[in-house]
Amino acid sequence: MFSLQRLLGKEDxxxxxxxxxxxxxxxxxxxxxxxxxxxxxxxxxxxxxxxxRREKQINTQISEALCTTFVTxxxxxxxxxxxxxxxxxxxxxxxxxxxxHLAPHYLKGIELTKQATMLEQATGTLxxxxxxxRRGVNLEQIRAHNAELQRIEGEADKLVxxxxxxxxxxxxxxIRVVFLKDLFELLEKVTDRCRDAGNVIGHIVLKNx
Numbered sequence: 001m002f003s004l005q006r007l008l009g010k011e012d013x014x015x016x017x018x019x020x021x022x023x024x025x026x027x028x029x030x031x032x033x034x035x036x037x038x039x040x041x042x043x044x045x046x047x048x049x050x051x052x053r054r055e056k057q058i059n060t061q062i063s064e065a066l067c068t069t070f071v072t073x074x075x076x077x078x079x080x081x082x083x084x085x086x087x088x089x090x091x092x093x094x095x096x097x098x099x100x101h102l103a104p105h106y107l108k109g110i111e112l113t114k115q116a117t118m119l120e121q122a123t124g125t126l127x128x129x130x131x132x133x134r135r136g137v138n139l140e141q142i143r144a145h146n147a148e149l150q151r152i153e154g155e156a157d158k159l160v161x162x163x164x165x166x167x168x169x170x171x172x173x174x175i176r177v178v179f180l181k182d183l184f185e186l187l188e189k190v191t192d193r194c195r196d197a198g199n200v201i202g203h204i205v206l207k208n209x
Contacts (some may be wrong), residue, residue, distance in 0.1 A: 014065065017132075018079075021025065021062075028123075032048065036115075039101075040107075046198055052091050063083070078207075092186060110180065127140060129145045129198065130201070132145075133204075142205045149194055149195050
């Protein structure tokens with residue numbers, strides 16, 4: 001068992017910032033759920049833009065703190081890698097929202113709520129992992145959470161493949177095919193981002209166990 005507090009000394013701000021970053025990732029996933037449920041009724045993307053902007057501010061604060069704080073056992077590169085991995089989640093979600101907002105009529109008959117819900121589950125798992133890091137956890141606990149992220153990512157990939165299989169059946173308008181293919185690939189990418197963030201946490205824990 002190890003404690004990230006021990007690794008970072010008495011500086012709790014890294015815990016606060018990283019947890020806040022994961023919370024913004026989850027907030028963006030929750031905003032995406034609302035969007036895919038009623039894509040043609042969303043007047044703005046504020047619920048997706050806000051988390052991404054706040055995430056960027058947190059990322060900047062972490063970079064600045066790394067320049068002014070003496071970090072001993074935990075490498076600066078690990079904190080920076082985790083911060084960057086978390087930032088990519090709401091950034092990718094915002095891209096998904098932008099695509100939907102451009103042409104919501106192309107989503108008619110396409111159900112994406114399950115994918116968005118799985119993304120919320122993945123980001124929620126990241127929040128739990130970071131909260132447990134503050135308390136100090138053992139390697140097996142982190143492995144269990146990381147395995148859950150891998151499971152979610154695998155299920156999300158299967159859902160995207162099913163959507164692509166139908167898309168390539170030949171019964172869709174070519175412009176709609178291009179639009180949906182781009183959207184499906186972004187959905188796949190954002191769950192990969194969650195998996196990547198979980199892998200960074202697992203790497204940190206393994207290296208310092």
